[in-house]
Amino acid sequence: MIIPVWIIFASSTHSSLFINTNGLQFFLGDNFVENYSRVLFKKSGFFKEITAFKMFFNSFVMAIGIATLSVVTSLMAAYGLVYFKIKYATIIFWLIFITLLVPLELRIMPSYIIMSKLNLVNTFAGLILPISASAIATFFFRQFYKSIPDELLEAAKLDGTSSWRFFIDFLVPLSKTMIAAVFIFMFVFGYNQYLWPLIMTTSEQYWTVVMGLKTMYGSISDRFAFVIMSMIPPVIIIVFLQKLFIQGIFQSK
Amino acid sequence: MGFLELQNITKIYPNGTKAVDETSLNIDNGEFVVFVGPSGCGKSTLLRMIAGLEDITSGKISLDGNLINNIDPSERDVAMVFQNYALYPHMSVFNNMSYGLKNRGISKDEINNKVNDVAKLLEIDQLLSRKPSMLSGGQRQRVAMGRAIVRNPKIFLFDEPLSNLDAKLRNQMRLEIKKLQRQMGVTSIFVTHDQTEAMTLGDRIVVINNGVVEQVGTPKDIYSKPKTKFVAEFIGSPQMNLFQSKIENGLAKISDIQIKLNNTLNIEDACVGIRPDDILISDKGEYSSLANLVEYLGSDMIIYSSIGGQEFSCKLSSKINLKAGDIFKFDISPSTVHIFDNVTGYRA
Secondary structure, three states: OHHHHHHHHHHHOOOHHHHHHHOOOOOOOOOHHHHHHHHHHOEEOOOOOEEHHHHHHHHHHHHHHHHHHHHHHHHHHHHHHHHOOOOOHHHHHHHHHHHHHOOHHHHHHHHHHHHHHOOOOOOHHHHHHHHOOOHHHHHHHHHHHHOOOHHHHHHHHHOOOOHHHHHHHHHHHHOHHHHHHHHHHHHHHHHOOOHHHHHHOOOHHHOOHHHHHHHOOOOHHHHHHHHHHHHHHHHHHHHHHHHHHHHHHHHOO | OOOEEEEEEEEEOOOOOEEEEEEEEEEOOOOEEEEEOOOOOOHHHHHHHHHOOOOOOEEEEEEOOEEOOOOOHHHOOEEEEOOOOOOOOOOOHHHHHHHHHHHOOOOHHHHHHHHHHHHHHOOOOOOOOOOHHHOOHHHHHHHHHHHHHOOOOOEEEEEOOOOOOOHHHHHHHHHHHHHHHHHHOOEEEEEEOOHHHHHHHOOEEEEEEOOEEEEEEOHHHHHHOOOEHHHHHHOOOOOOEEEEEEEEOOEEEEOOEEEEOOOOOOEEEEEEEEOHHHEEEOOOOOEEEEOOEEEEOOOEEEEEEEEOOEEEEEEEEOOOOOOOOOEEEEEEOHHHOEEEEOOOOEEO
C-alpha cells in the first residue's frame, strides 16, 4: 500500500516534462518546492476563482464542522435517550437508528430544497448542517452510557450534581475515547463528501478538495502533488487523535 | 421521636413487587444501625429510600424533625457509600472527595482544608492525586468513605460496602468503620447480608425478611431471644439447629428423645431451636448420637449428626477427641432452648 503512494509522491517532485518522457519515478526529484507551491496557489476551476489552498481550507472547515456537530448532537441525543425517563425512548432510538438505512443520496433533493429555502446555498452552514447528525454515533454513545453503572449517577446525585453538570462533568470526560473515535470517523466521512458539496455549491469559492480532484486540470506532476496533499488533513487528524485515543484507553477502566 | 423516623414505609415497584411493607423504625442520633437480611429482602431498597434514590410508595420519612419524602437526595444531608464504591473514574482522589463540596459552593480554601483533614484521618493523604484505577480495593474503600465523611452529613448510609473486599481486609475495614463511627458520632445505617458484620458493627440490628421487619434489637437481644424462626436461623454461625417437635406440658419430643423445658407449654406443631454451641458434650450426657461428619476449624470443630432423621450440628472445642463414626453423649440445658410455633413462626 505504501509503494503506490510513494511512487506518486516521488513522481510529484519531478517536472511534468520529465515524467511524460521517462514515466513514473521511484526516486525523489528536485522540483518539490516549485511543484507544490504552484499547485497550492495557482488559480484553477472553470472560472479561475479558487486555489488549491482555499479548497483545503473549505474541506477542512466542512469536515471539522461535521465531525464536531455530529459528536455534540449524538452525545446529547444519547444522553437524553438513556438518562431521561422518556416514555418511548427505545422506539425513538430505533427510529433514529433506521435513518441509517436512508443514505444521503436518497434525501438529497429534499435536503437541497430545505437548504435553499433557508438561503444556505453556497455557505458553510449549508454544507455542514444536513450531514451533522449521525445515527451510528448516537448508537455508540447510547451503548456506552448504558454500560456506565447506575451507582455513578446515584453517587453524583447525592453529591448534588444537576443533569447538565452530570453530562459535562461525567459523561463527556468518560466518553473521551468514544468521542475521539467518532470524531475521526465523522471527519473522514465529511472530508470525503463529494455529491453533497457538488450540489450545494454553485460558486467555486466553496469547492472542496474532493471536488477539486476531479476538476484539477494541469500537468501530471501537479495532479500528483494535489493528490498527495489531499491525503494530509485526514492523516493529521488521525495521528493527533490516535494519541488521545490510546491515552484514554489506558486511563479509563 | 427519633432522629430518623420511618413511618409505615411501603415500596411497591411498577411491576407490582412489594419490596418493603409498612416498615416503621426510629433511629436515634449517633446510633449505628445495621439492616440485615438475605438478598432481595428489601434492605437496600429501604436504604435507598432514605437516601432519596428511590421513590416511596407510601409512608413518611423524617430526618431531624423535617419531613424529607420529597426532598432532593443532595439536599437531604445524607452521604452514601456504595457496594462498588462508585468512585468517579476520571477524577483524582482529591476531586472525588471535593466534588460534592464544590457543588455546594464552598470556597476553595475550605475544600482544601476539609479534604486534607479527612484524607489524613483515613490515611489516604498520599493518594490524593491518583486516579481510582490506580488504587487497591482497600484504598478505594477508604476514598469512598472519605467522600462521604468530607461532606459532614447528618447520616451515613453504607450499602454493603465490604462485600467486594477479601476476608482479611474486610475484618480490618469493619473495625475501622466502627472506630470512625464512634469517633465522629454520626448516625449510621449499614446494610449487609452478612450476620457477622451485623453482629459486630451494630448498636442495634434490624432483621428484615421479605420486606418486613422481623426484629429490632441489640445484637445480644437478637442472638439470645430471636423473636421469629427466621431470625433464629439467620443470626448466628453455624446456624441454629431447628427440630420439628411436639410439646406437651413442657416436654418437647423430638422423635425418640425428650427434653424437659422450664415451662408448661402445649404446642402441637412446634419447632425447637438449639444453638450448636449450646449442645454440651460430656461423658455423662443424657442423650447420645452418632457423629456423621466432623469439620475441624482450628480452635473449634463442628460435628454433624442427626436425631430421628433431623440433622443438627454442634460446635465444640477441638481439644475433645472425637472422630466421624464415634458415638457421643451430650446434654441440653432447658434455659438455652428456643421454642417457636410453626404455625405463626413466632417465639412461643
